[in-house]
Amino acid sequence: MKIFVPPIKSQGIKTKLVKWIFSNVAENKFDRWVEPFMGTGVVAFNIRPQKALLCDSNPHIIKFYKALQTKEITSGLVRSYLKEEGSKLLKTDGQYYYEVRERFNSDGNPLDFLFLSRSCFNGMMRFNKKGGFNVPFCKKPNRFAQALVTKITNQVENISQIINNGDFEFKNQDFKETLKEVESGDMVYSDPPYIGRHVDYFDSWSEEEELILNKGLVDSNAKFILSTWLSNKYRINDYVFSIWKDSFITTKEHFYHVGGKEANRNAVYEALLSNIKFEYSILNSEMKSRIELNESQLTISEREYKIPTQLSLTLEEEQKHMIHNKK
Ligand SMILES: C[S@@+](CC[C@H](N)C(=O)[O-])C[C@H]1O[C@@H](n2cnc3c(N)ncnc32)[C@H](O)[C@@H]1O
Numbered sequence: 310m311k312i313f314v315p316p317i318k319s320q321g322i323k324t325k326l327v328k329w330i331f332s333n334v335a336e337n338k339f340d341r342w343v344e345p346f347m348g349t350g351v352v353a354f355n356i357r358p359q360k361a362l363l364c365d366s367n368p369h370i371i372k373f374y375k376a377l378q379t380k381e382i383t384s385g386l387v388r389s390y391l392k393e394e395g396s397k398l399l400k401t402d403g404q405y406y407y408e409v410r411e412r413f414n415s416d417g418n419p420l421d422f423l424f425l426s427r428s429c430f431n432g433m434m435r436f437n438k439k440g441g442f443n444v445p446f447c448k449k450p451n452r453f454a455q456a457l458v459t460k461i462t463n464q465v466e467n468i469s470q471i472i473n474n475g476d477f478e479f480k481n482q483d484f485k486e487t488l489k490e491v492e493s494g495d496m497v498y499s500d501p502p503y504i505g506r507h508v509d510y511f512d513s514w515s516e517e518e519e520l521i522l523n524k525g526l527v528d529s530n531a532k533f534i535l536s537t538w539l540s541n542k543y544r545i546n547d548y549v550f551s552i553w554k555d556s557f558i559t560t561k562e563h564f565y566h567v568g569g570k571e572a573n574r575n576a577v578y579e580a581l582l583s584n585i586k587f588e589y590s591i592l593n594s595e596m597k598s599r600i601e602l603n604e605s606q607l608t609i610s611e612r613e614y615k616i617p618t619q620l621s622l623t624l625e626e627e628q629k630h631m632i633h634n635k636k
Pocket residue numbers: 319321322323324345346347348349350351352364365366367482483484485500501502503511512513
């Protein structure tokens with residue numbers, strides 16, 4: 310199965326949830342796919358709607374994807390840029406990373422953004438109070454060895470093709486502006502930051518904002534899906550049963566390892582909340598009773614959901630498939 314991974318990395322990336330999200334929306338029709346919080350864009354780029362409005366408050370993300378769209382950045386350019394900058398990184402035993410970071414923080418070049426995203430510690434995206442990228446180096450001076458340069462170049466090529474095959478609009482704006490543009494035929498996928506978790510220049514989130522998001526989505530009359538979490542070993546996300554109480558919910562178990570140790574394997578229940586009923590979703594009120602009765606919080610197991618055909622095709626195969634369907 311082919312998931313197209315975007316070249317930009319971020320701690321909130323939903324690569325592991327794409328199949329599941331897609332399996333839920335596959336049966337639903339919509340005129341336009343809207344993401345007020347696109348982040349890396351992995352969800353939209355794999356769903357590949359014909360028409361999309363993709364927004365984020367982080368200007369660097371939007372600038373990068375707009376540059377792919379206008380072909381100001383191409384895979385060929387990325388290859389030569391990373392080769393050259395990667396060799397400077399190696400020669401300076403990694404010190405060059407900080408030169409690029411300083412340069413990026415003064416002129417915001419999208420190629421430098423890619424360089425930082427792929428050579429910073431843990432592929433994190435974090436900005437300080439002044440909006441400056443402040444993640445340290447991953448401490449691998451030979452980070453841009455040929456294999457990685459090829460991998461990133463291919464990612465840029467694939468995502469550029471996907472963008473250019475569709476009618477995609479990228480906008481650097483706050484979610485409140487995006488909500489104003491939502492129309493009733495849209496499907497809005499929202500993946501906001503978790504409340505109170507992040508303290509980042511472009512990425513903080515409060516209860517008040519979650520309330521505004523809820524009201525905006527409900528009032529829009531569009532179909533919406535919200536990614537969030539239901540519970541982990543320690544607590545339940547109470548907002549699911551307050552702000553989002555009138556939604557449907559579908560959940561999936563996701564494991565993460567604390568400190569990379571198998572013994573510290575913790576489960577978190579990821580949730581999709583929606584105003585539409587998916588095949589395996591239930592009402593939030595029913596989930597609430599399940600929790601009170603100590604019953605399963607899972608609405609579906611991994612093996613059950615159908616993988617949309619599109620995710621098993623290469624981009625070339627998909628193009629042929631589309632041409633064939635148009636005949
Ligand atoms: C959890 S991430 C989205 C991850 C994305 N679904 C992915 O898979 O890569 C949340 C995104 O919301 C953006 N964001 C935070 N506050 C925002 C706001 N007020 N308006 C618009 N975007 C915002 C952040 O910059 C970040 O990219």
